[in-house]
Structures are given as structure tokens and as C-alpha cells.
Amino acid sequence: MPQEWDIRPRSDTCVNCETSFQDEQDVFSALVLREGQYRRDDFCATCWGQQEPAAAAYSTWQGFFRLPPPPRQPALEKETAESILRRLMEEKDESRRSVIYILAVMLERKRVLVEREVKRPPDGPLIRVYEHRQTGDTFLVPEPGLRLDQLEQVQQDVIAMLGGDPQKRTQEHDEDAAEENTGGDSP
Numbered sequence: 001m002p003q004e005w006d007i008r009p010r011s012d013t014c015v016n017c018e019t020s021f022q023d024e025q026d027v028f029s030a031l032v033l034r035e036g037q038y039r040r041d042d043f044c045a046t047c048w049g050q051q052e053p054a055a056a057a058y059s060t061w062q063g064f065f066r067l068p069p070p071p072r073q074p075a076l077e078k079e080t081a082e083s084i085l086r087r088l089m090e091e092k093d094e095s096r097r098s099v100i101y102i103l104a105v106m107l108e109r110k111r112v113l114v115e116r117e118v119k120r121p122p123d124g125p126l127i128r129v130y131e132h133r134q135t136g137d138t139f140l141v142p143e144p145g146l147r148l149d150q151l152e153q154v155q156q157d158v159i160a161m162l163g164g165d166p167q168k169r170t171q172e173h174d175e176d177a178a179e180e181n182t183g184g185d186s187p
């Protein structure tokens with residue numbers, strides 16, 4: 001019995017005839033255990049009718065194929081990491097301190113902000129002092145004390161706020177980091 005659960009998304013095409021599903025078309029799905037792995041197969045009605053009774057199927061169901069929703073329209077005035085950071089810091093919403101911290105780190109990496117000082121109050125969190133390179137504004141950003149896995153989640157949330165694709169942006173960040181590393185090693 002396999003231990004790992006995962007969700008398999010619905011295919012865009014019939015597994016048998018490879019015809020693309022149309023919007024609101026009937027789709028027949030089977031979750032089949034093969035070689036210790038669950039595999040999901042999606043069939044059009046015609047191909048499903050030609051199947052042997054699905055004895056091997058772990059479960060079967062019938063549904064509609066739905067075309068994915070169109071991509072979200074960009075907002076008229078696009079929010080940037082900086083505009084969101086400024087807004088959230090003005091709102092002084094304690095629950096957003098993780099988001100504020102991540103935005104500040106992002107802007108530091110983009111060289112919009114530069115870290116000027118780290119304050120270590122005897123009681124309370126470490127505070128990073130950032131300065132805006134262009135305007136000279138100072139941003140005092142307390143560290144939220146996130147664990148690495150929490151940090152990851154907040155990063156995804158922030159990228160979503162910016163209307164981006166989390167996966168893509170993460171890769172871009174990794175590339176940025178790699179460039180910075182190689183740049184630092186050169187004589």
C-alpha cells in the first residue's frame with residue numbers, strides 16, 4: 001500500500017484517443033494502482049464506453065471538463081513591492097509583519113533599499129534599518145522570527161500579492177543569487 005498521497009490534476013486530453021476535452025464535456029476518470037503508484041487516467045465518453053469494466057480502478061468518477069479561467073486582468077495601477085511595503089507599514093497591522101519583512105528583503109536584493117544598521121534591543125525583536133537609495137527614506141523593519149518553512153510560505157504570499165507566478169519568480173531569484181555569488185568570487 002503506497003504511503004504517499006498526492007493530488008493529480010485532470011488531464012486536458014483523453015488518455016486513450018488524445019482528443020482535447022472541450023468545455024463542459026463529460027470526462028470519466030479512473031484512479032488506478034499500477035506498480036505501487038496511483039495513476040490517474042481521464043477518458044472521453046466514447047473511449048470510456050470501450051473500456052473493460054474498471055475492475056483494476058481504485059476509484060472512478062464522472063465529471064465535467066472545465067476550461068481553466070482566463071488569466072486575471074492586471075490592475076489599472078500596478079502595485080509594486082515598494083508601494084505595498086509603504087502601504088502596509090503605514091497601516092501598522094501587526095499581523096503583516098512577516099510580509100513587511102519579506103518585502104523589505106526583496107527590495108534590498110533589488111537594490112532599492114540598502115541595509116544601514118541592525119538594532120538589537122535588549123527586549124524585543126531584532127530591527128533592521130533600511131534606507132531607500134533614491135529617496136533616503138528609512139524603513140525600520142523588525143525581524144518576524146520566522147522558521148525557514150514559514151519564510152517560504154510568506155514569500156509565496158508576497159509574490160502572489162505582486163501578481164506573479166510563485167514558481168517562476170522563485171527560479172528568477174535563485175538565478176539572481178547565483179549571479180551575485182559568482183560576481184563576488186571574481187578578483
Ligand SMILES: [Zn+2]
Nearest residue numbers: 014017044047
Ligand atoms: Zn477518447
